[in-house]
Amino acid sequence: MGQNLILNAADHGFTVVAFNRTVSKVDDFLAKEAKGKSIIGAHSIQDLCEKLKSPRRIMLLVKAGPAVDDFIAALLPFLSPGDIIIDGGNSHFPDSNRRTKYLAEKKIRFVGAGVSGGEEGARYGPSLMPGGNEEAWPYIKDIFQSIAAKSDGEACCEWVGDEGAGHFVKMVHNGIEYGDMQLICEAYDIMKRGLGMTNSDIGDVFTGWNTGVLDSFLIEITRDIMKYNDPADGTPLVEKILDAAGQKGTGKWTAINALDLGMPVTLIGESVFARCLSSIKQERIRASELLDGPDVKPEVTDQQAFIDDLEQALYASKIISYAQGFMLIREAAKEYGWKLNNPAIALMWRGGCIIRSVFLADITKAYRANPQLENLLFDNFFRTAIHNAQPGWRRAVSKAIEWGIPTPCFSTALSFYDGYRTKRLPANLLQAQRDYFGT
Known part of the structure; x- marks a missing residue:
């Protein structure tokens, strides 16, 4: 999933730094799938952070639960105020609520992003459901909407809401x-x-x-x-x-x-x-x-x-x-x-995800006609x-x-x-x- 999202972002003109705790996996990825693309390898968390421009935008794709907290703790010593951490795993929304508040106290912007579509979706266009610290959205919007699936020309990605709203949706x-x-x-x-x-x-x-x-x-x-x-x-x-x-x-x-x-x-x-x-x-x-x-x-x-x-x-x-x-x-x-955007939620599900269907176009129309339905x-x-x-x-x-x-x-x-x-x-x-x- 992580490799495919990296390749997707690189295909859309973004330079990406790839990191895995198993360094050999990074080197193997760079020598094969990522060869010739705008992808840079990092061999440590410090190396990863030093190679990113400010504000850093770091997306985690690790197992939900303590592993996310452990990785965040490892990142913090190398981050600066205003940097952005994005959790793209299947985290439970109360954890994202907690992380948004905790990291805001440290002046780090947290985003909990639901990602749907499996490995193929990650490679060619997933459905993305970001929520959390809305101050982060202007810095990740272009990336997310570029790599997301498209339905009738619209990106299947929009800001969902505060705290754990993205993971809730x-x-x-x-x-x-x-x-x-x-x-x-x-x-x-x-x-x-x-x-x-x-x-x-x-x-x-x-x-x-x-x-x-x-x-x-x-x-x-x-x-x-x-x-x-x-x-x-x-x-x-x-x-x-x-x-x-x-x-x-x-x-x-x-x-x-x-x-x-x-x-x-x-x-x-x-x-x-x-x-x-x-x-x-x-x-x-x-x-x-x-x-x-x-x-x-x-x-x-x-x-x-x-x-x-x-x-x-x-x-x-x-x-x-x-x-x-x-x-x-x-x-x-x-x-x-939370202030949630129902038309946007229905639109996000129209493409790139497991429940994508023409049926969702009718739901999008219903909520666009009456957002307070x-x-x-x-x-x-x-x-x-x-x-x-x-x-x-x-x-x-x-x-x-x-x-x-x-x-x-x-x-x-x-x-x-x-x-x-x-x-x-x-x-x-x-x-x-x-x-x-x-x-």
């Missing part, structure tokens, strides 16, 4: 990514087990979906995965992969923060729990042998019509996921005193989209329930929608119960 991005991936998996499961479709046919469905409202990076790679066969025997490779998903914890951070702020970000929460459920594989095997499901043979009278319903269910559920994500961002801005669902475009998708959405979820196919994210999205549009919920009884036993 990246955290929500990752949570939405969890939700998008789980929704796609549920659609795959319904087509595979409910409709009995082959992987190739499912791939064709994703190919079609990728030309419409669901056009996105994740739909595109899912199409490719469905179409890929193991060269060894010609069978679908995806079916040989263990159904136990890993996670790095960023989706969990989003769910925990939603609970802390009292926001019903249900879809991201369910996507995290779906991964947790997948990980108890041996227990699920035992449960499959002991527990019964519905005695119903999955069938539909018109397969294409049902696939169209499934497309609408996926689209509507994505709208709910993003609406919940922006609800969380809105509440965080209130709680932490209370909820994405109140925008006329999305209100109409949900209205039109609702019949197919309900049919698809109902069929999955009837067939006993788990749809935690489809179901919670629909349940949230019905709860959100309900003027009077049964919480009056809940409050009476609480009063009765004396809380």
Whole structure:
């Protein structure tokens, strides 16, 4: 990731100093990938700092946590007032809050920058979400917006807000990514087990979906995965992969923060729990042998019509996921005193990142038309989209329930929608119960 960002910056006309604690890696990089480019090597932290012009702009790409603090501590003796430290790792936003304040006391400007797009994005244009000490922005804006991905000619990078706002928005991005991936998996499961479709046919469905409202990076790679066969025997490779998903914890951070702020970000929460459920594989095997499901043979009278319903269910559920994500961002801005730019956030996610999609252009338009939009669902475009998708959405979820196919994210999205549009919920009884036993 670090090497690719360096190469990206050099390609855009910037001179970059590269440093790694393993000096041989620096020398090897200079002799190979960086050869002939405006890239200078440094063999120590002091050497790195001495080779940079003032104000120094130093971007760290190290493992989140204590390693970031350790590196900052090692840098400080060689820095001058006004220098800038940028943390481009996956740091938790409270750490960035703390570092912004701590370094400001030492007259060092700190930026916590969310970076999305993986190694390829880093090389050819990532989505960049910087926040922290805004005094640093004029000194890094040109660099960041030059190397960032572009969408309709606009850089997928803008100043997010104070303190840990950049890493907070990246955290929500990752949570939405969890939700998008789980929704796609549920659609795959319904087509595979409910409709009995082959992987190739499912791939064709994703190919079609990728030309419409669901056009996105994740739909595109899912199409490719469905179409890929193991060269060894010609069978679908995806079916040989263990159904136990890993996670790095960023989706969990989003769910925990939603609970802390009292926001019903249900879809991201369910996507995290779906991964947790997948990980108890041996227990699920035992449960499959002991527990019964519905005695119903999955069938539909018109397969294409049902696939169209499934497309609408996926689209509507994505709208709910993003609406919940922006609800969380809105509440965080209130709680932490941040001034966040919702249109810019949507724009930053339009290109270079894992959740990039044409769908985000509509979100950008909604927030540009009304930067104070209370909820994405109140925008006329999305209100109409949900209205039109609702019949197919309900049919698809109902069929999955009837067939006993788990749809935690489809179901919670629909349940949230019905709860959100309900003027009077049964919480009056809940409050009476609480009063009765004396809380």
